Amino acid sequence: MSYRPLALLCLVAVLPAVVAQARQPFTVEQVLSAPFPSDLVAAPVGARVAWVFNAEGVRNLWVADGPDFRGRPVTSYAEDDGQPLGDLVFTPEGERIIYVRGGDPNRQGEHPNPAGHPDGAKQEIWIVPVAGGAPQRLAEGQAPAVSPDGRTLAFLRRGEVWSVALDHGEPEPKQLFESRGRARQLRWSPDGARLAFVSDRGDHAFIGVYEPATRRLRYLDPSLDQDMDPVWSPDGRRIAFIRIPHERQVLPFMPRREALPWSIRVADVETGQGREVWRARPGTGSAFRGLSAQNQLFWGAGDRIVFPWEGDGWTHLYAVPVAGGEATLLTPGPFEVQFVSMTPDRRALLFSSNQDDIDRQHVWRVAVTGGPPQPVSLRHRHADGAGIEWAPVMTADGTAILALASSATHPAHPARLDGDTLQWLAPEAIPEDFPTRHLVTPRPVVFPAADGLPIHGQLFLPGDHAPGRKYPAVLFFHGGSRRQMLLGFHHRGYYHNAYAFNQYLAAQGFIVLSVNYRSGIGYGMMFREALNYGARGASEFNDVLGAGLYLRSRDDVDPGRIGLWGGSYGGYLTALGLARASDLFAAGVDLHGVHDWNVVIRNFVPAYDAATREEVARLAFASSPLAFIDTWRSPVLLIHGDDDRNVPFSESVDLAEALRRQGVSFEQLVFPDEVHGFLLHRSWTAAYEAAADFLIRHLKADERP
Numbered sequence: 001m002s003y004r005p006l007a008l009l010c011l012v013a014v015l016p017a018v019v020a021q022a023r024q025p026f027t028v029e030q031v032l033s034a035p036f037p038s039d040l041v042a043a044p045v046g047a048r049v050a051w052v053f054n055a056e057g058v059r060n061l062w063v064a065d066g067p068d069f070r071g072r073p074v075t076s077y078a079e080d081d082g083q084p085l086g087d088l089v090f091t092p093e094g095e096r097i098i099y100v101r102g103g104d105p106n107r108q109g110e111h112p113n114p115a116g117h118p119d120g121a122k123q124e125i126w127i128v129p130v131a132g133g134a135p136q137r138l139a140e141g142q143a144p145a146v147s148p149d150g151r152t153l154a155f156l157r158r159g160e161v162w163s164v165a166l167d168h169g170e171p172e173p174k175q176l177f178e179s180r181g182r183a184r185q186l187r188w189s190p191d192g193a194r195l196a197f198v199s200d201r202g203d204h205a206f207i208g209v210y211e212p213a214t215r216r217l218r219y220l221d222p223s224l225d226q227d228m229d230p231v232w233s234p235d236g237r238r239i240a241f242i243r244i245p246h247e248r249q250v251l252p253f254m255p256r257r258e259a260l261p262w263s264i265r266v267a268d269v270e271t272g273q274g275r276e277v278w279r280a281r282p283g284t285g286s287a288f289r290g291l292s293a294q295n296q297l298f299w300g301a302g303d304r305i306v307f308p309w310e311g312d313g314w315t316h317l318y319a320v321p322v323a324g325g326e327a328t329l330l331t332p333g334p335f336e337v338q339f340v341s342m343t344p345d346r347r348a349l350l351f352s353s354n355q356d357d358i359d360r361q362h363v364w365r366v367a368v369t370g371g372p373p374q375p376v377s378l379r380h381r382h383a384d385g386a387g388i389e390w391a392p393v394m395t396a397d398g399t400a401i402l403a404l405a406s407s408a409t410h411p412a413h414p415a416r417l418d419g420d421t422l423q424w425l426a427p428e429a430i431p432e433d434f435p436t437r438h439l440v441t442p443r444p445v446v447f448p449a450a451d452g453l454p455i456h457g458q459l460f461l462p463g464d465h466a467p468g469r470k471y472p473a474v475l476f477f478h479g480g481s482r483r484q485m486l487l488g489f490h491h492r493g494y495y496h497n498a499y500a501f502n503q504y505l506a507a508q509g510f511i512v513l514s515v516n517y518r519s520g521i522g523y524g525m526m527f528r529e530a531l532n533y534g535a536r537g538a539s540e541f542n543d544v545l546g547a548g549l550y551l552r553s554r555d556d557v558d559p560g561r562i563g564l565w566g567g568s569y570g571g572y573l574t575a576l577g578l579a580r581a582s583d584l585f586a587a588g589v590d591l592h593g594v595h596d597w598n599v600v601i602r603n604f605v606p607a608y609d610a611a612t613r614e615e616v617a618r619l620a621f622a623s624s625p626l627a628f629i630d631t632w633r634s635p636v637l638l639i640h641g642d643d644d645r646n647v648p649f650s651e652s653v654d655l656a657e658a659l660r661r662q663g664v665s666f667e668q669l670v671f672p673d674e675v676h677g678f679l680l681h682r683s684w685t686a687a688y689e690a691a692a693d694f695l696i697r698h699l700k701a702d703e704r705p
Helices: 006-012 014-022 493-507 541-553 569-580 597-604 614-622 625-631 650-662 681-699
Strands: 036-042 048-055 058-065 085-090 096-101 124-129 136-140 142-146 152-157 160-165 182-188 195-200 205-211 216-220 226-232 238-244 263-268 274-279 298-300 304-309 316-321 337-342 348-353 362-367 388-394 401-406 413-418 421-424 443-448 454-460 471-477 511-516 557-567 587-591 636-641 666-671
Touching: 036 085, 036 388, 036 401, 036 413, 036 493, 048 085, 058 085, 058 096, 085 142, 096 142, 136 152, 136 160, 142 182, 152 182, 160 182, 182 226, 195 226, 205 238, 226 298, 263 304, 274 304, 274 316, 298 337, 304 337, 316 337, 337 388, 348 388, 362 388, 388 413, 443 541, 454 493, 454 541, 471 493, 471 541, 471 569, 471 681, 493 511, 493 681, 511 541, 541 557, 541 569, 557 569, 557 681, 569 587, 569 625, 569 636, 587 681, 597 614, 597 650, 614 625, 625 650, 636 650, 636 681, 650 666, 666 681
Parallel strands: 205 226, 471 511, 471 557, 557 587, 587 636, 636 666
Antiparallel strands: 036 048, 048 058, 085 096, 096 124, 124 136, 142 152, 152 160, 182 195, 195 205, 205 216, 226 238, 238 263, 263 274, 298 304, 304 316, 337 348, 348 362, 388 401, 401 413, 413 421, 443 454, 454 511
16 A cells, blocks of 8 residues: 555655755746636626626725726725625615625535634625725625615525615515525516516426515416526516426436427516517527526517527527517627627627637627627737637726736736727736746647547647657646636636646646547537537547547657646546556546546436436446546545535545555545635645645656756
8 A cells, every 4th residue: 555645745755846846937826826806797887897806815896997997996805714705786876886705505504614714604795885985794695686776685595585675774684575496596677666586496497576565476477397597678577588398317417419499488577478489499409508697688679689599509699589580690600609798788799709719718799680790809919929808798888898808828807808909907916926927828739539539728838848858748627527728817716726727837847738628618519518428438538548648649748757637527537547547647636526427416416316227327437437446556636625515525535445445546635614616715725736746746756956
């Protein structure tokens, strides 16, 4: 048995690691130091936007006003305490911001508390003046929805709908009404007289409407299906929503190219009667595929409903008249639309996509009536080449378009899209020692998987890369698997950190290949719903193997020093690579990875019973790393937080037992009370420092300064 505790190994190996890092221009802490922006929203009046900055775990609200859009903080939280901040909502006059602080509860009702506060943690709704001042706690809950008159805030608490007065008329929150199921997606009518919501009943869901003045509660066009994403008509008389037929046998992490076709319906709010406006055809596009947006339907000018559909195999925007008829394709071409918002006049959509730049995102604009989409940010350039832009919003007065943006060497940051240039909103927030000038620009590569499928990746070469020299190499696999790594800093905080760590590994002298394996997004439905992927056969192993063979074929890679790392689904592929190809991969770092699909499927579908799904369960286990434990020989570092709500902590516990019985060397780093996507900045730093130390010791041990 070669297992040894991580702390002892770090002490034994400290000298080689320190010597190796001493030659490098920056630290893990420095490359993770830039604040990550999220939740960019525009005020309902004027030229004002707000967002969240997560600066080394310290999360605060920021705002910027036109025309100069100089960002400034409006809250002053000061601790890396692991408490998320989000769900930003402006009050109607735009002078206050409502937000949620604290994470969602798990099935046991426990809120994340990775900092180990003795009093525990809560999820609470707060309000703060834009002009500054102390935030005021409004209630315990989530999903705030402020009424159009600004007097009432509706929100969710444990699946029920509550409210609290914003005009100081009622000091205490109250439950608005009682209903079966769990409520979600609160939507006020334009006049504030009614509140729409989704009532989730498990195998079916209704669109509910509640009238506070009359205390009338009713359900629109109820059916045996799943109704969701209600959107009000501008006159408040109708609601459009999505209807998805219930299918009992659907399980996650398996290909799904067809489904019982979904549809769009419009219901009269007064009578409750509904009618079908549009229905997906059988085959491609019959399974609903959503967007990164506050709602999946947009009620545009001229009574046109804009919606996502992948009827041609790509996620696009379409528009259909409320009266019904043929849908118009608004975004034609072999690319995918992801982040979408509507302009204040409801005449156009702003969206980001990878049109004309498959491994980046840029912002476009298209009219709800159709016509060629117009680029808003495609021409933006940085010192290191093309940039990346996403999550666009237009100010209420229509004078400016803002988005979040990054590049290969510039971290994500809010920006105004102004002609051919970017105006950063708060450049002073980026630390002076952030290592921009030491970062490299990854190169796009396409290589064949073991079965011949073309696979995209981003190749990071060390800054001192020289012909004739052979370098150790590392493969990186993202999680999801519905993700796509880009040629720059990512739009999700988890992968923003992962991209930064890949840069750090390149600075440590590794060649790094980030692999966009099959079942990920960005390359169309057939690639995403790859045959036999995940729990139906692990066909992604072909991509793992192909990536390893590609690295081994390069003249600048030492074929005996190839490792891999990844988190979540990427941890699964890391473990699968080590289990099935230890002759190719010398070591790996597995962050909260999947090791037995049957356990993880049950985590997402509690009703899943492997004993009654014998054939499904057999194939799911055969697609898991634990099925190949007898051929696993290479050492691995296991990293996991024990309050993980996505991949059960038991996945790492069970793998550790199997590795011990097999005599495989492994190390461990455990974060008590930490969740899947670490909430503490110090958890990320510790994880990546341990990962770098491990990879240096196992792949660079023979190097000398």
